[in-house]
Amino acid sequence: MKTISETILKLVNLSKSYGKLKAVDNINLEVQKGELIGLVGPNGAGKTTTIKMIANILKPDKGEILIKNQKGNLQNLVKNSRHLIPQGFLIDIPSFYKMTAYDLLKYFAKLTDYPRNKIDDRIDELLKLFNLYQWKYTRVDKFSKGMNQKLGIIQAIIHDPEIIILDEPQMGLDPNARLELRRFLKLLQARGKTIFLASHLLHEISEICNKIALINLGKIIKFDTIENLGVNLRTNEVIVNILNEIKEADLPEIQNKMIQKLNPYLVKSLDPNISKQSINYYPLTKEFRIYFDGKNESKAEILKILLQEFQSDFKVTSFSQPRTAQLERIYEELIQKEPTRSQIEEGRVI
Numbered sequence: 001m002k003t004i005s006e007t008i009l010k011l012v013n014l015s016k017s018y019g020k021l022k023a024v025d026n027i028n029l030e031v032q033k034g035e036l037i038g039l040v041g042p043n044g045a046g047k048t049t050t051i052k053m054i055a056n057i058l059k060p061d062k063g064e065i066l067i068k069n070q071k072g073n074l075q076n077l078v079k080n081s082r083h084l085i086p087q088g089f090l091i092d093i094p095s096f097y098k099m100t101a102y103d104l105l106k107y108f109a110k111l112t113d114y115p116r117n118k119i120d121d122r123i124d125e126l127l128k129l130f131n132l133y134q135w136k137y138t139r140v141d142k143f144s145k146g147m148n149q150k151l152g153i154i155q156a157i158i159h160d161p162e163i164i165i166l167d168e169p170q171m172g173l174d175p176n177a178r179l180e181l182r183r184f185l186k187l188l189q190a191r192g193k194t195i196f197l198a199s200h201l202l203h204e205i206s207e208i209c210n211k212i213a214l215i216n217l218g219k220i221i222k223f224d225t226i227e228n229l230g231v232n233l234r235t236n237e238v239i240v241n242i243l244n245e246i247k248e249a250d251l252p253e254i255q256n257k258m259i260q261k262l263n264p265y266l267v268k269s270l271d272p273n274i275s276k277q278s279i280n281y282y283p284l285t286k287e288f289r290i291y292f293d294g295k296n297e298s299k300a301e302i303l304k305i306l307l308q309e310f311q312s313d314f315k316v317t318s319f320s321q322p323r324t325a326q327l328e329r330i331y332e333e334l335i336q337k338e339p340t341r342s343q344i345e346e347g348r349v350i
């Protein structure tokens, strides 16, 4: 059967600044019904700001947030937030009050249109699912961080929303609870729910999400399926650590010499999304990263040449091929190559 894609959430040129800082910078994104999307980026990238705008807590400076309404049309959230399909949010660290878990969840459930006579059963079902049932009548200010986080997730989905938007839902959860959460999100997706998940935990995201939106400095730098992101990055790289830092003035000459000597073993067509050149030097970590053709013999030749012909230029302390997981690699190549916001703020990058 052919499935017709159906846009359920659309961000158009969405922007938000805090003073001079562009926290969210012209984001465009389209989410289809039933997708599980990961918004991935480093601290300060703009994930929470984006989610707060979708949750209508923050007003965008520019752009539109379109969400499907109950008639099936996309509706501008800022202009009219009524009659949209039900949404559930977990934003930042939930801080709850001196209520019991039961009272709190009942309060949230009553705020929504969830059928009154089904609320109690729904609360029990979810408390059991998240292993909190025995704490049903405990005041939530006595809850541990992870228990509070679980309660935050339950609160987000108590009314069985169509769109579920979670900001760092794994925060504070132990490995078992994280696994359970992943399974649960998959189950919700199988039931046709649309899920949008912000995180910097790449493993968690890669395990469950269909698509990933990579965000840095308020901009979406890639939005694609994990498979497609991976295709771009099928390459081979060796890391060569050296003993002493190379002076900036000496670098171009050394780099040219390396390109010349290592040329037969370097990758022939390097994806410019990965890197513009096949040999890069990183002064902070005192390392060269070399994109080669992937053959073991080539690796052996590269090492031999570096040791024999570059003795006067640098001393090799280690030579290795990184075994990073695919998504970490993507993250490293696409995000960390650009300075993150915290690096700029700390004055590490001008």
Ligand SMILES: Nc1ncnc2c1ncn2[C@@H]1O[C@H](COP(=O)(O)OP(=O)(O)OP(=O)(O)O)[C@@H](O)[C@H]1O
Binding pocket: 018, 021, 023, 041, 042, 043, 044, 045, 046, 047, 048, 049, 050, 200, 341
């Ligand atoms: N209320 C605010 N006032 C001023 N600046 C803010 C405010 N909220 C966020 N920012 C800034 O906007 C940028 C984006 O922040 P945001 O919280 O959206 O990032 P994030 O991707 O969620 O990061 P994290 O992974 O740390 O949660 C950051 O540089 C942050 O300092």
Ligand SMILES: [Mg+2]
Binding pocket: 047, 048, 049, 167
């Ligand atoms: Mg955040």
